Amino acid sequence: AQKITQTQPGMFVQEKEAVTLDCTYDTSDPSYGLFWYKQPSSGEMIFLIYQGSYDQQNATEGRYSLNFQKARKSANLVISASQLGDSAMYFCAMRETGAGGTSYGKLTFGQGTILTVHP
Amino acid sequence: DAMVIQNPRYQVTQFGKPVTLSCSQTLNHNVMYWYQQKSSQAPKLLFHYYDKDFNNEADTPDNFQSRRPNTSFCFLDIRSPGLGDAAMYLCATSRGAGENTEAFFGQGTRLTVV
Numbered sequence: 001a002q003k004i005t006q007t008q009p010g011m012f013v014q015e016k017e018a019v020t021l022d023c024t025y026d027t028s029d030p031s032y033g034l035f036w037y038k039q040p041s042s043g044e045m046i047f048l049i050y051q052g053s054y055d056q057q058n059a060t061e062g063r064y065s066l067n068f069q070k071a072r073k074s075a076n077l078v079i080s081a082s083q084l085g086d087s088a089m090y091f092c093a094m095r096e097t098g099a100g101g102t103s104y105g106k107l108t109f110g111q112g113t114i115l116t117v118h119p
Numbered sequence: 120d121a122m123v124i125q126n127p128r129y130q131v132t133q134f135g136k137p138v139t140l141s142c143s144q145t146l147n148h149n150v151m152y153w154y155q156q157k158s159s160q161a162p163k164l165l166f167h168y169y170d171k172d173f174n175n176e177a178d179t180p181d182n183f184q185s186r187r188p189n190t191s192f193c194f195l196d197i198r199s200p201g202l203g204d205a206a207m208y209l210c211a212t213s214r215g216a217g218e219n220t221e222a223f224f225g226q227g228t229r230l231t232v233v
Contacts (some may be wrong), residue, residue, distance in 0.1 A: 004161075028209065029218075031218050032218045033217075033218040033219045033220075035221065035222075037224075042226065043207050043209075043221075043226060043227040043229065044224060044225070044226045044227060045162075045209060045211070045222075045224035045227075047221050047222075047223070050221060052218065052219050053218070066199070085157075089159075091161065091162070095216075095217075095218050095219075095220070095222075096218060097217065097218045106164060106167070106216075106220050107152070107164070107211070107213075109161040109162050110161060111161050112159070112160075112161055114159075
């Protein structure tokens with residue numbers, strides 16, 4: 001079963017507008033972390049934001065915020081005031097504790113969403 | 120300053136000719152990962168080291184091997200590259216493997232097999 005699902009292969013947004021990138025996840029582990037990474041065409045993975053499963057508040061980092069809905073198992077990334085430099089592939093990822101199982105420490109990625117920001 | 124460094128950035132190898140990709144880190148992190156990422160796909164974990172303990176993913180082909188001679192360096196060896204092994208290879212590190220630990224990635228090595 002897919003652990004991380006990003007249903008939007010591509011998204012378009014106008015410069016200065018906000019955009020939401022969807023991410024849903026599946027885990028039975030009570031303790032897990034959710035991450036968003038940006039991957040420009042150069043290939044490097046750039047960490048954007050983190051949300052822990054026990055965090056009561058949604059994470060925010062500058063223009064990035066995470067809309068965490070634990071009961072729905074969703075962790076959508078919101079980018080406010082989009083910039084041309086935001087055009088990239090965006091990956092949602094999850095790390096489970098696994099408690100000694102094979103998933104311990106493993107960072108699993110979704111399929112990614114290509115974001116294009118139009119001027 | 121780059122904290123996870125992968126060399127080379129671009130590698131061209133011949134079909135069947137062994138190739139080694141390298142990764143070094145200045146973070147003193149105890150966990151190092153190798154991911155394979157094919158075009159427009161999610162990175163796929165090949166294996167990782169937790170200190171000296173090697174953890175191979177069940178579906179990683181035997182053609183892929185790894186070495187970690189010390190904390191700072193980790194190598195990915197592809198014994199007999201096939202055309203299907205052309206991909207971006209990403210190295211990452213983390214301090215521990217808890218659910219809240221961020222992974223730091225290198226810039227990747229783009230492998231072409233001719």
